[in-house]
Amino acid sequence: MYAQMIRTASTGVKPREEMTEEERRFQDRIDAGEKIEPKDWMPDDYRATLIRQIGQHAHSEVVGQLPEGNWITRAPTLERKAILLAKVQDEAGHGLYLYSAAETLGVSRDELIELLHQGRMKYSSIFNYPTLTWADIGAIGWLVDGAAIVNQVALQRTSYGPYSRAMIRICKEESFHARQGYSIMMKMAFGTPEQKRMAQDAVDRLWYPALMMFGPPDKDSVHTAQSMAWKIKVATNDELRQKFVNQTIPQMEYLGLKCPDPDLKWNDEKQGYDFTEPDWSEFFDVIRGNGPCNVDRMNDRVKAWEEGAWVREGLLAHARKKAAPAAAE
Numbered sequence: 325m326y327a328q329m330i331r332t333a334s335t336g337v338k339p340r341e342e343m344t345e346e347e348r349r350f351q352d353r354i355d356a357g358e359k360i361e362p363k364d365w366m367p368d369d370y371r372a373t374l375i376r377q378i379g380q381h382a383h384s385e386v387v388g389q390l391p392e393g394n395w396i397t398r399a400p401t402l403e404r405k406a407i408l409l410a411k412v413q414d415e416a417g418h419g420l421y422l423y424s425a426a427e428t429l430g431v432s433r434d435e436l437i438e439l440l441h442q443g444r445m446k447y448s449s450i451f452n453y454p455t456l457t458w459a460d461i462g463a464i465g466w467l468v469d470g471a472a473i474v475n476q477v478a479l480q481r482t483s484y485g486p487y488s489r490a491m492i493r494i495c496k497e498e499s500f501h502a503r504q505g506y507s508i509m510m511k512m513a514f515g516t517p518e519q520k521r522m523a524q525d526a527v528d529r530l531w532y533p534a535l536m537m538f539g540p541p542d543k544d545s546v547h548t549a550q551s552m553a554w555k556i557k558v559a560t561n562d563e564l565r566q567k568f569v570n571q572t573i574p575q576m577e578y579l580g581l582k583c584p585d586p587d588l589k590w591n592d593e594k595q596g597y598d599f600t601e602p603d604w605s606e607f608f609d610v611i612r613g614n615g616p617c618n619v620d621r622m623n624d625r626v627k628a629w630e631e632g633a634w635v636r637e638g639l640l641a642h643a644r645k646k647a648a649p650a651a652a653e
């Protein structure tokens with residue numbers, strides 16, 4: 325069902341005079357700040373846009389477990405291992421809330437996962453970069469979860485009720501993730517010269533990919549205008565990127581680390597930093613499937629899905645048996 329909607333989803337904003345009576349009433353509810361709930365009437369494109377965004381968001385949480393899961397056995401202490409394990413489990417839980425929110429729109433989790441595995445749905449560009457050292461785990465918690473929080477705090481106000489409520493819960497857990505990342509960075513940045521060098525190297529490699537997480541510049545963003553009109557998004561890609569830079573640079577200064585952007589400087593007039601944009605050709609290349617780890621990430625996900633088939637079948641058989649105990653006897 326959703327696979328057909330992907331092709332038909334429009335990207336332009338419909339002028340009010342071209343809207344049907346139903347569409348006008350819907351837009352009025354959005355403008356009045358009302359939440360839209362699963363059984364409410366909604367335009368097909370609103371539904372398709374939400375399925376795309378929530379589905380991609382869910383996939384990002386699940387694929388996002390891979391770069392960190394890779395370090396669970398190599399965490400330097402038992403305490404760090406336990407903390408990282410809890411964080412990676414949280415990401416699975418976030419995927420679950422988000423797939424459930426997408427299901428309220430009439431798409432099944434299996435269909436979304438199939439589309440991901442076929443390369444027809446995306447997940448966040450950031451997870452196509454490798455985690456080479458322990459400092460990368462700190463930088464992911466601090467920069468990647470930090471960027472995710474900036475985006476998700478805004479999404480708590482999104483117009484679709486189930487997505488908004490999932491975001492509220494996810495944001496609470498993400499705050500712990502960012503703290504654990506910053507705690508690793510503090511240990512490294514204030515540690516031996518070699519640890520500090522590793523921390524700087526992680527920032528050097530992950531700074532621009534973290535900026536890319538907010539999506540292309542507003543002028544190249546195909547979905548922002550309509551998504552803002554529907555309040556699916558409540559801030560643009562550039563607005564959120566600027567907010568992230570403003571809040572992160574003082575944290576970087578506290579750590580005594582250098583931002584790999586030689587032109588970064590405070591702009592008094594805009595009360596924010598001027599910074600160099602990421603290399604957008606690299607971003608588009610990564611989301612087309614050509615990043616350093618795209619192939620590995622997808623192979624790992626498909627393998628996990630196939631090898632987990634017997635668990636899903638067993639759980640379904642158990643659920644069926646519980647639902648109809650008399651028939652099963």
Ligand code: FAQ
Nearest residue numbers: 381384385388447448449472536537538539545546547548
């Ligand atoms: N990566 O027109 P726009 C996390 C695509 S959660 C890949 O601007 P939109 C937690 C976009 O889909 C991280 N693709 O699109 C964690 C579209 O392609 P399409 C995930 C991207 O939707 C931490 C095309 O480019 N968070 O990290 C990206 O209005 C640590 C044009 O772009 C979310 O998903 C990208 N970065 O704005 C887990 C938040 N950016 O679909 C584990 C929810 C853009 O037409 C460890 N999503 N594209 O083929 C959003 O807020 C939005 O979807 C944006 C993109 C802002 C990401």
